[in-house]
Amino acid sequence: MDSEDPLVQGSIQTISTISPDSCTENILARTPNLKKLGIRGKLVILMKVNKNSSLFANLAKLDNLEKLKLLNDTFPRPPSEGKLRSLPQLYEFPPHLIKLTLSDTLLDWKHMSTIAMLPNLEVLKLKVCAFMGPQWDPIDGGFRLLKYLQIGKTDLERWKASGHHFPRLEHIVVEQCGSLVTVPIGLADVSALQTIELHHTPSAVYSARLIQEQKQAQALQKQQRYGFKLHIYPLEEVMK
Structure with a gap:
């Protein structure tokens, strides 16, 4: 999307909360300078692979993103019903991520191997039941x-x-x-x-x-x- 497009919000650097199903290529392309992003909702939607890709893969195009918060909110259903079975591939993560926060994702510890290889990660916050x-x-x-x-x-x-x-x-x-x-x-x-x-x-x-x-x-x-x-x-x- 052209930077002169009126829909492109180049000045936006923080989005505190966005739903998983809003993480489309078209929406995220409007904030190319985004540095801080919080995603809250049913994260299985974000991770679901469709046509060999997932909504999460769109985050890899956010070259300036440094802080990412993933809050798995399945209300009114219990978090156990929205348990994440795995994490996306390493190349699907934002390339310059410095800080990552996870909550209620109920991931198995074996999937920590993906997070461990994020090349620029300095801060990792595993909130309530992030890994079990x-x-x-x-x-x-x-x-x-x-x-x-x-x-x-x-x-x-x-x-x-x-x-x-x-x-x-x-x-x-x-x-x-x-x-x-x-x-x-x-x-x-x-x-x-x-x-x-x-x-x-x-x-x-x-x-x-x-x-x-x-x-x-x-x-x-x-x-x-x-x-x-x-x-x-x-x-x-x-x-x-």
Whole structure:
């Protein structure tokens, strides 16, 4: 679509909420400079393949998009009826995506391998029930630029990872993950790691404290300033 077309809104950089069925090529082409996009509704519509493509594939044409929020809203039906079976192929994602937020998508952790390979991703927020399942084993070679990771309410029990899985990770936030046994001790080897926040995740407190101790020992050994911080909420869990 020509930039002089009156329907092209070149100045629009943010669309906070749009429905999945509105993510057509014609509509998205009117906002070529879009940087921030929120999609809310039945995401199965967005992912459904029709004639070897999907509505999600239209996002790959948004060369300037940096922030994408996908909220799976199936009301009045329960989110379980709108569970996503998979994610689109890597080439269907916006090419310069820096921040990705997912909520109520109920994806299996094996599909995290696609997100891990997004080349410019720095912030990943997994809100309520974004991914479900007892175990997450990150793939090698992924999350090369990831700095901020948030894991919201989920039934995750075992998160197996070491420093090379998240080489530039700075901040970890874990919320309402009551089944999570540990924060991976190997993440103590990530030199960039600055903070861990645990909210209502009591079983992982002990492992987070071990990471804190290792970070302190590393700083002492290297004669560096100790700057790592551990935050545990609610405060009564700190005393356990």
